Structures are given as structure tokens and as C-alpha cells.
Amino acid sequence: MDVRRCTYPLLAETTYSMELPSGLTVIAMPRSGFQRYYAVFMTKYGSNDSQFIVPGQTQPTEVPDGIAHFLEHQLFAKPWGSADERFAAWGASPNAFTSWTRTGYLFSTTDNFNDCFRFLIDYVLEPYFTVEGTEKEKGIIEQEIGMYDDDPGWQLTISLLQALFHQHPVRRDIVGTVESVRQINKQLLDDCYRTFYHPSNMVLVATGDFDPAVVLDMAAEQVANKRFVAQGDIGRVYPEEPVTIAQSVVTRQMHVALPLFGMGFKETELGASGAALLRQRAVTELVLEAVLGRSSELYQELYAAGLIDTDFGAFYVGQPDHGYSLLQGESKDPARVREAILVELQRLSRTGLDEAAFVRSRKALYGSCLRNLNIPARVANDVADCFFDQVDYLLYPEVLAELTLAEANARLRQHLDPAQAAFAQILPLE
């Protein structure tokens, strides 16, 4: 098996990757001098994947919402106990997460990296689903659903996504609903696991002060034991989603001291992957920074007027099949904030961003990228996540350097378009 070596001179970093016979890609990123080791084992499977075509079949399979997250919980269950206890004995901290598009299993440790790494591969690739375990998990997940139902910040995000999207599954909560979770059974878990937890649909990223060749060999050895049969591509089925937004204003009430507010902008340029997608992400983040970041006139005006605080921020999500920008914060007067943002967007679509704002925002993002690199775990997560869209996360600084002012202004007009914007607020209960 060939080891592919990629160097990133701007960052003085190198990655070593290998595609195993089973189709799994393993990426080792040595970080000299760091005391902590980290690894994440990720699958291209999330809550959005409730409709899919199993490789070799022609008809789509449809499953209840919440299985990806349910599977994440259940993978820790083993005949001898829970997988996280094993990590604790080695002094390691394990965790896992499910998003709309990915599920990840990870650990962080200062000792016993080899043991932890081999075990990570084992416990994710050797499931133990039982009827009893599945039923027991339902109660726990029901409680988790309740917890998110009580979280105003999360509910604001969900409200915005529901306002932006008519049909796309991203408008549905990652954990599913109480009703959908009740429909989950061992057979469904087995079927979804078999389809999505195939090494060819996964990536394994490790980082730390290690010899990358040793890490890659360990992974190859550990996976070879499992004897996987080759599998074709999984068909991803998403409903027809109109270009337009579903609802322009959403208002809800919850137990909050100060109102929460947010705006979402729907992505209309879909289908990008690889370098084009990375560039789309970079230019959008630059535009958001320039319009709404701490150096923008808008931010300082709103802050000085006491209408926003330092919690205020924006981010962009760009996937090949869907995307959006969200800005969120707390305010005593959300309507005024919305008004100010719309007025500023109107002004900027006319005048465009000036050169100084463009240069400054690019510098700010560059610095932010460097700060991120000080946290190897975060970098590993980003590298893994980006891998599935053929995006090379570590090329971000180079792409930033290539962007132009004209490009940023075109993107501003095209993406931060009030016609594609939804506004949501969560007000205190009377």
C-alpha cells in the first residue's frame, strides 16, 4: 500500500495518508512536541441520511429519523460492558458525536496511544446490537431529546433551519423525535450499520508526536483482521428542495432572560466539492467576517447601542447538497438588530466592501486558522470532516490568499440576499 505524503509549506505541516484494501483512508498528522494524542474515526453518515440506496440495490430504503445518533450510542455497548470504560483505564478521554452529515468516534490521551488507537478501530467496527439494549436506549434518548427541547440556543438554530428549508432533512433535529425513536429496532440498526459503517465510507485521522508510518501500519493491521467485502457507492436520496425559503419570520417563546435572535441565508449555489467547495467556504467566511465581524461598523454600532453583546457571531455551512449562513445572538430588541442588518446589506450590495475591510477580514481569518492549528484535535476533526467532500482543509490559508475583492463582493450580493433570508427570535415567556 502506498503512503501519500502531503506537505503544507505555509503551515510547516505534513500529513501521511493511505487507502487500505477495504477502502478506508487513514491520515496521520505528526505534531512534534505535543503531549496529547488524538484520533477520530468518522463515517459519512448523519441524520440527513434517512433515505438511501444500499449498494447493489435499485430501490431506496427509508428509515425513521434519529438512527445515526441512536447507532452512535449503541456502538459503545459491548458484551463485556461499555467501550468508554476501557479508555478510562488507559487514562484516555473518549467521546462521540453525530451531526446532520457525519458520525464520529474519538479519544484524546497523553499515554497508551497505541492501545487506544487499536481499540478505537475495534469497538467501532465490531458492533454489538441487541434487542434488549436497543429498547433500553430509547428511554435514555427520550431524555436527551427533552434536554435539547429546553435549550433555547439550539431551538433557535432549528427554527432558522425550518424556516430556510421546505423539505431537506437538515430541517429536522439530529436526534429525531420521541415518535421516530420509538420505531427504531435492532434490524434497522443492523441494516444502517452495514451500509454506512463500511470502511470505504469512513476516514480515520490521528495526530500527535508519533511516527506516522507506525500509526498507518497499526491501522492497516487492525482493519485487515475484520475482513470486509468491497462495497459500491451508497446512493444518497434527498427530497426536491425549492430554491426559495419556507418562511421569512419565526417567533417562539421560551424561558429566557433576554430574547435570542438569528438570521439565516439559504445557499443557492449547490453541487460544489473539492477545491471549488473550499473556495466557496473561504469566500463566504470572509464576507461574513467583513460584514458582521468585530471590525465592521455594523458590529460596533450595534454593540455601542447595547443591542448585541460579545456572543454575537456568524458561521457558514457549505455541503454539496445544501448550505446556509447563520448569525445568532441575544438582544433586548431583535427587531432593531434585524432592521440594522438589512439596511447595511442593502448599502453594501450597492457600494461593495472596501479594500481595507477585505484585506483586514482576510488577515483575521488567516490568524484564526493559525490559532486553530494549536489545537490538534480540532484540526483532526476538520481534516476528517472535509475529507468526504474531497476538500483539503489544510489548504485553507492558501485559498484565502487567492481570494479577490471582486469575488467577495459578488458573493456578498449573491449569498447575503434578503430574499433568501429568514429571521427567527425566541422571546421570554410573559
Added chain:
Amino acid sequence: MSTWQTVTTKSNLQLHLWPTEKFKTTVLQLFIARPLDADYSQFALLPHVLRRGSADFPDALSLARRLDDLYGASLRVSTHKFGDRHVFGLELELANEQFLPKPSPLLREGLTTLASLLLHPLLESDAFRADYVQQAQEAQIRTVQGIFNDKAYYAQQRAVAEAFRGQPYARLSLGAVDELAAVTPAGLYQFYQQVLAQGQFHLFVSGPIEQEQVRELCEQTFTGRLGQTAATDQTVALLAPVETGQTVLEKQDVSQGKLAMVYHTGLGFNDPLFPALMVYNGILGGFGHSKLFQNVRERASLAYSCYSSLLPEKGALLVEAGIANDKLVQTQQITAAQLAALRQGDITEEEWDKTIVALRSGLRGLEDRPAYLAVTQLQRMLAGWTLDNEALVKALGQVTLEQVVAVAKAVTLHTVYFLHGQDQSGGEQ
């Protein structure tokens, strides 16, 4: 592992340098230390006024733009209470020059910005700008009042205030609401000048740096005379033991009770038994495998959160737990049983090994977070402690059971504080 080189500049600034290639940024942390005395509220407020702007960057927009021009430099204020010393930090994290797409004297400009905020404040008529002081006051008062809403933190502060009643350590490092409200722009400016004359000034710099270059830049950017280089091994009064502990109960409309108990240990940073005290605390309640977590939470299901921590400069230890309103006596009994077990050396091999691994792992993990490491280093230096991380990791491996038992025998209850939502009459189950 990390080693800090210390050099004092001509201006009396104590410079601590850790050159390391593993990070992409240079972290600058300017700390000012002074006694935790009657002016503590002014000292708590001061950095928030200084970071608001300077003569060179007179408003929030110009300062934000300056920082973004420095490749998105992040500026932070921190406040600390280290024994009877009060510290605030102005911290700037800068992209390191070697990773920039084109050359830029970022380190010099970052140091100049920091020096500007500290030494060229924005003044009007021999006072700080009134509206900046007012905004900082209001924000700080909100922060202090916000503690009331974080019931666990509130209980912790109340326990400390009761245990150290009448002593400097009882003070909250963020200041007192009435004193903060009473600060005036002119008064604060006068106090600032006193701080410049009498405080201890430390600058920690870590990252891919060249020591001589940093020293030279600091000599050029931090001019004038900066405070005193006072001796670091000031004797701090340790918490005195008491015959019988005191109990303080407070009732509020809370659904869960917050218990915070202060114990006397008699051991400060410099005591040779301090590593053994760290092991003691780890076994008692530092981690998920610890006695308190396992017995109060896992076995008795009395708490979700239950742990112990050290107040290292003051020779004290805190036990905290969130428990049901009517479970005070039961929790105290289980806690007392764990302390008794430790006095008898009743520690399993698993408890011991997991604790040593976790303590060492924590110290090693600190090495990957330079900002936190610098704060820890400052804390140790101010206490006159000379063990660095590497030496401490080694020392932990040499701690014996006898030493931990000796520590356990010196630990006595001093103050119990319980915040609860229902009447606490005697004789609960």
C-alpha cells in the same frame, strides 16, 4: 517539557520566555500582581477600562481594526486570586511571523499595542474617560451579580468568604458591587498610577520565538519604570485549624442544594508534602474514579457533580456537591467516611494508579496550552515554588502511601456552607 527563562528588563519588567516550535502563534501575557487589599475592587475594574482603548486606539472600532490588522490578534482580560495576591492579565495572542503569507513585524506591533493599552491610557482632564469607566463598571457589576445565578459558584464563594471571614482571601477577585459602583474616573486614574509604581509586572511570552529578539523588543516597547520586583516568597497565612467546624445555612429558591465545605490541610505550596497533598486530593475527589464521585454519586446517587479541589496557597481544600435539599446529613456522613478511609490508608491499587496517571496526564496536557501553562507558572512563582512541570511529574511518581496518610491525618473540617431550598431542621435521614 516547558522551561521558562526569566530576565528582568531595565524597566523592571520580569520577562518569562518559553521558546517552543510546536505552536503557530506567539502568546503575550502581561500580568500585574499586588496585595489583595482594600483597593481590590478598583484593581478588578482597571484592566477592563484599559482594554477599552488607549491614546493610540481611542475607540472600540479603531482597536478592533488594529487587532484584525495584526492578523486577527485576540485580546483577553483575566483576573486571578493567588492566595493573598491579586492579579490581572492583559493577554494578546498573535499569529507567528514565520507562518504569514508575507513578512510583517507582528511581534513588535503586538508588543507596541499591549504597551499602548497599559502605558498610554485614554485620558480627559487627568482622569480616565468617564463613559468608558461607566461602561466597564456596569459590565463588571453585571458579572458579579451574575455569580448569584450560578448557584454552584455562588456556594463556593460563600464557603470561602465564611471560612476566611475578616481576612483578605475572603474577597471576591472580581470586586464588590457597592465598591465598583463607587469608583470614579479620577480616583481610578490615581489608583492606576499607584499600581504602575508599586505593582509587580510580569510578561510571559511563549511560542516560536527567539529569546534575544523578544528581550530587545520588550526593552524598546516597555519603557519607564514598572513597579517593584518584590520578593516572591512572601509568607501567606495558611488557614488555621479549628476545634469544631462551623456550619452556615442559606435558603434561596433553588431546586437543588449546593454544598461547599472548606477543610484545613496545613500544607502550602512550599511544603515538601505538597505533591502528596495533590495525590490525596486526587484520590479523595479529583476525578471520576475518586472516592467522593464513586461513593456520593455512583453508589448513593446523591449527586451528579461531586468533587474536591485545593486552595493551595492557603493550606485548604474544598469539597463541593450538588445534592437534594434534604440530603445534607447523609452527604456529610459519606464524605466523612471517605476522609476516615484515607486516614487509615484505605486506598486500592486501582485508585492510586489511576490518580497518578490522571495527575500526570493533566500536567502534560497543560504543556499543550501555553496560556494556561503561563498562569500556572505565575501562580507557582508568586508562591515561591520552584518545581517545574517536569519535576512535579517526577515528584508525583515518588509519593508514598505513608506520606498520603500523613497528609490525611492533618485534614480537618473548618466550614460547612449549604445553600438549600427548604428548611433544614435536624434529623434528616
